[in-house]
Amino acid sequence: MNGSSESEQEVINCRVQIESKPKKLIHLIKYSSKTLSNGLKVLVHEDPSTPLATLNILYSVGARDESPDKTGFAHLFEHLMFGGSVNIPEYDSPLQLAGGDNNAFTNNDITNYYLTLPANNIETGFWLESDRMLSLAFSEKSLEVQRNVVVEEFKQRYLNQPYGDVWLLLRPLAYKVHPYQWATIGKEIEHITNATLEDVRDFFFRYYCPDNAIMTVAGGVKADEIFALAEKWFGEIQRATPSRMPYPAEPKQTEYRELTVERDIPYSSLYRAYHMCSRLDEQFYSIDLLSDILSRGKSSRLYNTLVKEKKLFSEINAYSTADFDRGLMIIEGKLVKGVEMADAEKAIDAELSKICSELVTKEELEKVKNKVESTMEFSEMDLSGRALNLAIAEYMGDANLVNTELGLYRKVTAEEIKASAQEIFRKENCSTLYYLSNRKN
Numbered sequence: 001m002n003g004s005s006e007s008e009q010e011v012i013n014c015r016v017q018i019e020s021k022p023k024k025l026i027h028l029i030k031y032s033s034k035t036l037s038n039g040l041k042v043l044v045h046e047d048p049s050t051p052l053a054t055l056n057i058l059y060s061v062g063a064r065d066e067s068p069d070k071t072g073f074a075h076l077f078e079h080l081m082f083g084g085s086v087n088i089p090e091y092d093s094p095l096q097l098a099g100g101d102n103n104a105f106t107n108n109d110i111t112n113y114y115l116t117l118p119a120n121n122i123e124t125g126f127w128l129e130s131d132r133m134l135s136l137a138f139s140e141k142s143l144e145v146q147r148n149v150v151v152e153e154f155k156q157r158y159l160n161q162p163y164g165d166v167w168l169l170l171r172p173l174a175y176k177v178h179p180y181q182w183a184t185i186g187k188e189i190e191h192i193t194n195a196t197l198e199d200v201r202d203f204f205f206r207y208y209c210p211d212n213a214i215m216t217v218a219g220g221v222k223a224d225e226i227f228a229l230a231e232k233w234f235g236e237i238q239r240a241t242p243s244r245m246p247y248p249a250e251p252k253q254t255e256y257r258e259l260t261v262e263r264d265i266p267y268s269s270l271y272r273a274y275h276m277c278s279r280l281d282e283q284f285y286s287i288d289l290l291s292d293i294l295s296r297g298k299s300s301r302l303y304n305t306l307v308k309e310k311k312l313f314s315e316i317n318a319y320s321t322a323d324f325d326r327g328l329m330i331i332e333g334k335l336v337k338g339v340e341m342a343d344a345e346k347a348i349d350a351e352l353s354k355i356c357s358e359l360v361t362k363e364e365l366e367k368v369k370n371k372v373e374s375t376m377e378f379s380e381m382d383l384s385g386r387a388l389n390l391a392i393a394e395y396m397g398d399a400n401l402v403n404t405e406l407g408l409y410r411k412v413t414a415e416e417i418k419a420s421a422q423e424i425f426r427k428e429n430c431s432t433l434y435y436l437s438n439r440k441n
Helices: 073-080 092-097 119-134 140-159 166-174 189-193 197-207 223-234 284-295 301-309 341-357 362-379 383-395 401-410 414-424
Strands: 032-035 041-046 052-059 101-106 111-118 213-219 257-263 269-275 313-320 328-335 430-437
Touching: 032 223, 041 223, 041 383, 052 119, 052 383, 073 101, 073 111, 073 140, 073 197, 092 101, 092 119, 111 119, 111 383, 119 213, 119 223, 140 189, 140 197, 166 257, 166 269, 166 430, 213 223, 213 383, 269 341, 284 301, 284 313, 284 328, 284 341, 284 362, 284 401, 284 414, 301 313, 301 328, 301 341, 328 341, 341 414, 362 383, 362 401, 362 414, 383 401
Parallel strands: 041 213, 257 430
Antiparallel strands: 032 041, 052 111, 052 213, 101 111, 269 328, 269 430, 313 328
16 A cells, blocks of 8 residues: 555565475676766666566665654654655655556665656656655644554554564564664654654654665666656755764673563464574575575474474464664464473474584575575566665665575575574573463463
8 A cells, every 4th residue: 555564574584485496597687877976876677578667765764773762763754755745745646647556665774665657657756756855745734644644553553463562572672772672663652642843854854865865767768768867856956964873783692581471362472582693794694594494384394393293383483584783583483272381492492403403404405595596586577576676785785686696595505504503593692572372261
């Protein structure tokens, strides 16, 4: 739905599970790039086979850029950006008239906006996006409307839904200093209800500027024409050189932490958070494959042993948050009714001990690498996926990662996976949330 947040992207590396062995990647995402004098990075991927085009703008601002006493602003802005800009009172109508649609998402690190429309109407997208980068139509009315929308979202998604407050509890348990300690929605509702127009203006002009953005355009377009449009519509917007607050480094966790809560939920659940490296670290690739070996698909270790064979969990997952500062490896599962928590934990520990002490098989490693390759193929099937992947790669420091990152997964060894498991799965590196059902039957 336009202007609304996609599901909370605590995890940005969710994958489509494709079991079959993929064909070898034979294509590259070719692109051209240019940086405007105001700092806006523009990348273009030409695809003459389609009559459509996607315009994607990634802003380097997320929940980690918020003040501890003013959280939820990045997500609030995701909504405010659809409330009208300085020269365009309504965003959606002209885009729909041009045959387009749009959406956005916010996470800890970035805020991303994207629209897709017929390629011959691409200038409409430039007009819309440049105007709201120039300035929003700040008003008390617009702020009040979007503030109420976000507050309602906070209540419905996080407070009034079973298991909804898990991340509101788990993050501050795992992080004591770094701003990853609060969820994208914010710490508490009051931070949104108390947001002033001055607060909003300050946040916007600090981060929503050309030198804090990456634009990618993919589809039936010509690079030189896109560069000309970028200069026409964005070239005169002033750079701001964002005064970014330094992110305090999270101290190494040296002792086990736990928290127990009771809720009116059907099944008790267990959540473990282990500190891991940044998405930018080369070790990320071995950790990502490690999580896949543990829980990706019905042939994975945790599912096969703990769900299928021992019937301790109705579902169980392992995944990395893939944050751009040091993130988390999460293991979460819903217990089968009647199963004791101690038995469930013992079974998890046995599986983690095994992967820490034994090398994964060649076949097992090849299977998860093939699944990664399949996922990459799948993500590049549509224009918006290619545009986003290109923007993320540029944000990571090298746009060509869209073409070379598979090779980083391919070269991971069984020894590296074992070493990563040993480093991560230490009790003193773990924060556990026991999320218990208080229902009697």
